[in-house]
Amino acid sequence: MFRVFFFIFMIAGFSSHGQELALARTDGQFGFINTSGEWHIKPQFKDAKSFSDDLAEAMNDDKSWGYINRKGEWVIKPQFKDVKAFHSGIALATDGNDWFYIDKSGNKTLAQVQTDKYYDFSDGMAIIRNGDLVGFINTQGAVVVQPKFEKAFPFQNGHSKVLEGGKWGLIDKTGAYLVKTEYDGIGQVSNGPVVAEMGSSKGLIIDGQFKEIPGAEKIWDFTSTEGLAFAKKDGQLGFIDAQGNWVIEPQFDKVKDFSNGLAPVMKDKKWGYIDTNGQVIIDYQFKDAETFSKDGLAPVKPSKLWGFIDKKGNLVIEDKYDISSVNFGALFGASEDKGFIDGLSRVKLKKEWAFIKPNGEVLGNTWFENLELFK
Numbered sequence: 001m002f003r004v005f006f007f008i009f010m011i012a013g014f015s016s017h018g019q020e021l022a023l024a025r026t027d028g029q030f031g032f033i034n035t036s037g038e039w040h041i042k043p044q045f046k047d048a049k050s051f052s053d054d055l056a057e058a059m060n061d062d063k064s065w066g067y068i069n070r071k072g073e074w075v076i077k078p079q080f081k082d083v084k085a086f087h088s089g090i091a092l093a094t095d096g097n098d099w100f101y102i103d104k105s106g107n108k109t110l111a112q113v114q115t116d117k118y119y120d121f122s123d124g125m126a127i128i129r130n131g132d133l134v135g136f137i138n139t140q141g142a143v144v145v146q147p148k149f150e151k152a153f154p155f156q157n158g159h160s161k162v163l164e165g166g167k168w169g170l171i172d173k174t175g176a177y178l179v180k181t182e183y184d185g186i187g188q189v190s191n192g193p194v195v196a197e198m199g200s201s202k203g204l205i206i207d208g209q210f211k212e213i214p215g216a217e218k219i220w221d222f223t224s225t226e227g228l229a230f231a232k233k234d235g236q237l238g239f240i241d242a243q244g245n246w247v248i249e250p251q252f253d254k255v256k257d258f259s260n261g262l263a264p265v266m267k268d269k270k271w272g273y274i275d276t277n278g279q280v281i282i283d284y285q286f287k288d289a290e291t292f293s294k295d296g297l298a299p300v301k302p303s304k305l306w307g308f309i310d311k312k313g314n315l316v317i318e319d320k321y322d323i324s325s326v327n328f329g330a331l332f333g334a335s336e337d338k339g340f341i342d343g344l345s346r347v348k349l350k351k352e353w354a355f356i357k358p359n360g361e362v363l364g365n366t367w368f369e370n371l372e373l374f375k
Helices: 002-018
Strands: 022-026 029-033 039-045 056-059 065-068 074-080 091-094 099-102 125-130 133-138 143-149 160-164 167-171 177-183 194-198 201-206 209-212 216-219 228-233 236-241 246-252 262-267 270-275 280-286 298-301 306-309 315-321 345-349 352-356 370-374
Touching: 022 039, 056 074, 125 143, 143 160, 160 177, 177 194, 194 209, 201 216, 228 246, 246 262, 262 280, 298 315, 315 345, 345 370, 352 370
Parallel strands: none
Antiparallel strands: 022 029, 022 370, 029 039, 056 065, 065 074, 091 099, 125 133, 133 143, 160 167, 167 177, 194 201, 201 209, 216 228, 228 236, 236 246, 262 270, 270 280, 298 306, 306 315, 345 352
């Protein structure tokens, strides 16, 4: 009996802790809805931000910032002039004069850190600056990468892009080089080999060696899970594989990532979709188009507004919406927040926002003044 009770208790606790919530505003007040479209935290805040690390920034009527948990309770009472999101259990806050780190109790932490500027944590690491050079600390405030780089990007997938002596490379969280700083450009660690530039040559780092892709003018990171990246040659875009072979010859004006076996491509100002063999599956007909989601639907713009098609090219949700760029990656960027995410897509109709389901039904039959993605 105890085992059954304990199991149920653990499930209930996990569900409460892990439930995703979306920031929404109605009548000028911010609250949070659940994935059923119901208010989980009723509108009551003058301002608020989406959840990160299970806490969300919120402002009271006195225009002071604090943090709430997923029950809507103040975990850190409003007391700051401004705050940033929690990452790795640490956030930045200011009293209006100085920025400093705080823990999840709202207490100042890592006060011993020596830095000319404070940076957010990412992937358990934060940049520190000493004059013109940067390094990294961990969540205990220990300097794990001494300031010796001219530039550094926040850690992503366990690695950071760094500039040293005018050359780019990649380091891990110990400061060891995954890629030595000897390149004129470097990509991120993603779903394939690292993209790099050496002089005017563009290529891939395969087994620690630079392999030039002849004629390539630019190569984008392997952000798709389907083993292909897009690249430019002679002003046109095509796709290469992880060995650097052109598997779809450059012939497109614009392209976006493969997903569910299809990729949006543009020719003569019209978008269509190709498969991984380069065959046109959905004809060129749209003013704009995005990648397919796991639900098998893709946002398209037949005319002035957005709708959704299935993998046969049928318009299954009427083109009557605006859709924020939050849902989509930049033209040549990568984002998983495209179209439908876990069965919901954020859309705008006139001046109001809502989530719709794959059948076009509006979640909770409710529209909001503002609406963010579920976190």
